[in-house]
Amino acid sequence: MAHFDVFNGDADGLCALHQLRLATPCDATLVTGVKRDIALLERVDARAGDSVTALDVSIDVNRTALLALLERGVSVQYFDHHGSGEVPAHPGLQAVIDTTPDVCTGSIVDRFLGGQYRVWAVVASFGDNLAHAAKELATSLPLEATQISGLQELGECLNYNAYGDSEADLVIAPATLYTLLHRHADPFTFIETEPVFQTLRKARRHDLELALRIRPYASLPEGDIVILPDTAWSRRVRGAYGNSLAARCPHHAHAILTSNLRGGYTVSVRAPLAIMHGADRLCRLFPEGGGRPAAGGINHLPQGQLTEFIHAFGRAWHS
Structure with a gap:
């Protein structure tokens, strides 16, 4: 029987799977990709009796493929913190879902394993820009301040590597x-x-350093919208840059846009860190948008909808 490990290619997906496989080693086929490449279950060629572990990819996006796997007699273990919609009720599915804003998939797996490899949940939380949650987890570990800073940089670097329109944009697959x-x-x-x-x-x-030289395209009372140039470094850095801006101005929202191959924009949105909600709701106003309350994205925003997006951004955090 074959096993497949399906995971988001960002820090959270990497560290969530790493914890699981440290606890329960398993020979598996790896299925992953860039951060926005989340419709991954459709790539799994599993048959009756096979098994799948899925981490940090939305059930909503993968629902059709998930149901097809379950109907074929494939058992699926699912860990995630994104909006999932209704979780399918099926004896072959073990779903551990928590959409609380300060929770990531790495911390969900940490709870599942009873804190066995918590240091990696700290890395995952830092990578998902959940610094407060990461530091809370770190208080239970014998770590010095310099070590916690090292874990933060590791999480941020792992997360940075996941951004790009294809793996050709990344430093490493x-x-x-x-x-x-x-x-x-x-x-x-x-x-x-x-x-x-x-x-x-x-x-x-x-x-x-290159991103910090770019002036905002639009500055609103709610926050800034930045359009980066059409380069590989822009696509790599949009998530890290969004997180950096969010940390600098925790009461403001931010949106980072980069040109994509479809003639529009790929968008990364960060809600104000002070409230950590609204990013997913904003992004879902557009056909290819989604995410979680603190951080969302739009895979393709047509150029003709840029003005509409700016107006929606300006309304998103008004009660």
Whole structure:
């Protein structure tokens, strides 16, 4: 019987799966991609008796493929923190879903495992821009302040690597990054011994420096909308840049747009960190939008809808 590990290629998906496989090693086919590449279950060629673990990808987006797998006799274990809609009731599905704004998939898996590999849940939370939740988790571990800062940078670098319109935009393919990460039960040995960490660290800093030179396209009382140039570094950095702006101005929302191959924009939205809600609701006003309350995105915003998006952004955080 075959097993498939299906996971988002960002820090949360990587660290959630890493915790599970440290606890329960398993030979598996890896199915992942860039952060926005979340309709992953349709790629799983599983048959009756096979099994799937899915992490950090929305049930809503994968519903049709999930139901097809279950009907074929495939057992599915599902961990996620995105809006899922109604979770299918099926004996072959074990779904552990929590959409609380300060929870990520890594922290859901941490609870499931009883805190067995909590240090990786800290990395996942930092990567998902949940710094307060990460620090709360870290209080239960024997960590010094400098170590917590190191875990934060690791999470941010892992998350940075997931952004792009295709894997060609990324520093390293997520499946390859997971394979390197999974060599290390201790994140500090990964930081100290894997050259890819320094590569990601330098690339992230370089891309952020370039992004910080770009003036906002629109500045509203609610926050800023930034359109980055049509380059690979822009597509890589849009998530990290959005998180950076959110941390600097926690009472403002932010939207980062990059041009895509369809002639429109890919959009990353960050709700104000002070309230951590509204991003998903804004993004779902548009056909290819979604996400979670604190952070959402639109895979394709046609150029003709840019003005509509700006108006919607200006209304999104009014009660």
